[in-house]
Amino acid sequence: MKKVLLCALTLNLISCGAHQPKNVENADVMDFATTINADELKDHLYIFASDEFEGRETGEPGQKKAAEYLKTEYKKLGIPSPLGGDDYYQEVPSSAFRGSVKESENVLAFIEGSEFPNEILVISSHYDHVGMDDQGNIFNGADDDGSGTVAVLEIAEAFMTAKEKGYGPKRSILFLNVTGEEKGLIGSKFYTDNPVFPLTETVANLNIDMIGRTDIAHEADGNYVYLIGSDKLSTELHNLSEEVNAKYVNLALDYTYNDENDPNRFYYRSDHYNFAKNNIPIIFYFNGVHADYHKMTDTPDKIRYDLLEKRARLVFLTAWEVANRAERPFVDKAE
Structure with missing residues (x-):
């Protein structure tokens, strides 16, 4: 009987060992990056940007359906909510909005x-x-911003796959799908005004808003992404981003819109800015404006899924480096 129990215990320990934390430096990060693929991004986006979601206007039924879709996908991946239990929503009351916008939810x-x-x-x-x-x-x-949202889902899956193989991130990662960006960055402002985790312990924000298309300036060669804000607060984060891209992805990193004198002022126009205002280093990933921006023709068939895959992998690989370095990105400038 003792031998039987000992064998059972040994087998149990071996089985459990597959889930024990491993040295993340020994991981082949590309094994996890390649789980982010064009086919899965396309499958998600054809649902998320379908007519069923009615354009996902803040506070309206289509937005509620979109929130439920995100919650369901995170649960399928086995990624919990930081709010506990089955509650993946940070409620954003209507009083946070100007005008008559209905209450809405950030998904965490x-x-x-x-x-x-x-x-x-x-x-x-x-x-x-x-x-x-x-x-x-x-x-x-x-593209705006179904592409960014499905990229976050795929990035979350890549990190969860790594964790299940014993290579969980050293730092915690919050996957934050915000509401009300089109109403004035309201969802991200509500989060930074009411953070689930202290802003002083928030080491960086990687924000993805439109990464599925090309603009006129890059029609001949779509192998690019605009980066905005990477050097505004942390030279270290900027250098890390450059190094990761050169090592793994080799996209052309276009800093045109990072110029403080650029009239578009994109740095101030997406959700990362509410983190930057709090001296949290950010990178904003963006493909630029195209002819279908805010038009009925911004549809899933127009997306370059090969580019979406490559850009999403860049965000994941950058996040992997931020999450697993010995030190958080050093803030050497102030907003």
Whole structure:
């Protein structure tokens, strides 16, 4: 009997060992990056930017369906909410909005860090869009910002796959899908005004808003992404980003819109800015404006899924480096 029990115990320990934390420096990060693939991004986006979601206008039924879709996908991946239990929503009351916008929700999922659990990396996108017009025409928002939102889902899956193989991140990661971006960055402002985790312990924000298309300046060669804000607060974060891209992805990093004198002022126009205002280093990933921006023609069939895959992998690989370095990105400038 003792031999039987000993064997059973040994087998149990071996089985459990597959889930024990391993040295993350020994991981082949590309094994996890390649789980982010064009086919899965396309499958998600054809649902998320479908007519069923009615343009995902903040506070309207289509936005509620989109929030439920995100919650369901995080639960399928086994990624918990930082709010506990089945509650993946940070409620954003109507009083947070100007005008008559209805109450809405940020959607949050969370992977706890193995060594620095109190230090938080935020990976964000906005999942709302502009809804429908008076004739019932639907603005699907496939690129804006369906592309960023499905990228966050795939990045979350890549991190969870790594964790299940024993290579969980050293720092905690908050996957933050915010509402109300189209209403004035309201969802991200509400989060930074009412943070689930202290902003002083939030080490960086990687924000993804429109990464599925090309603009006129890059029609001949789509192998690029605009980076905005990477050097505004942390030279170290900027250098880390450059190094990761050169090592793994080799996209052309275009800093045109990072110029403080650029009239578009994109640095101030997406959700990362509410983190930057709090001296949290950020990178904003963006493909530029195209002819279908905020039009009914921003549909999933227009997306370059090969580019979406490559850009999403860049965000993941950058996040991996931020999450697993010995030190958080050093802030050497102030907003």
